[in-house]
């Protein structure tokens with residue numbers, strides 16, 4: 001499975017999320033290519049089975065300036081059926097946090113891209129462990145959505161993780177399963 005990760009980040013939080021997602025995708029055996037969004041040719045996304053796109057938000061009304069070209073190029077590329085999962089860091093105390101992600105999501109949907117219904121938004125103050133865990137979980141779920149991977153693994157994992165009694169066991173099982181990557 002070929003996975004693309006594109007992101008823009010100023011103070012580093014979205015970049016850390018991208019790195020966490022990359023690590024998780026590599027751990028389950030995906031072929032991962034990661035690049036900053038301002039240098040990406042939109043057309044290259046077609047070469048991938050799944051893309052993660054991450055943006056920071058500095059102004060609710062707009063995209064980060066480094067993502068403008070990518071945003072404009074979406075009109076020219078034929079990305080119908082392309083699967084994309086969106087993520088980013090922001091200030092979750094705001095009424096509409098991570099607004100840039102919503103702007104990109106709307107545009108991608110208009111261009112025929114299949115956008116994963118779950119979006120990962122992480123607060124700028126989130127502890128590193130919490131961020132890593134959420135990114136791993138998100139990456140796995142997005143992969144499950146974007147691939148033909150069997151659902152049972154994810155369902156069991158999700159149920160266990162939601163029960164504090166089984167959280168540690170679930171984590172250990174997950175680590176063990178990671179030793180048997182699914183391509």
Ligand SMILES: Cc1cc2nc3c(=O)[nH]c(=O)nc-3n(C[C@H](O)[C@H](O)[C@H](O)COP(=O)(O)O)c2cc1C
Pocket residue numbers: 008009010011012013014015055056057058059060061089090091092094096097098099123124
């Ligand atoms: C000037 C400024 C404006 C910001 N505006 C928003 C905003 O409108 N919405 C939001 O969710 N977060 C906002 N934030 C929080 C940033 O998104 C947050 O610091 C995030 O970690 C930046 O991502 P990065 O570390 O990947 O650059 C703002 C931060 C700054 C410094």
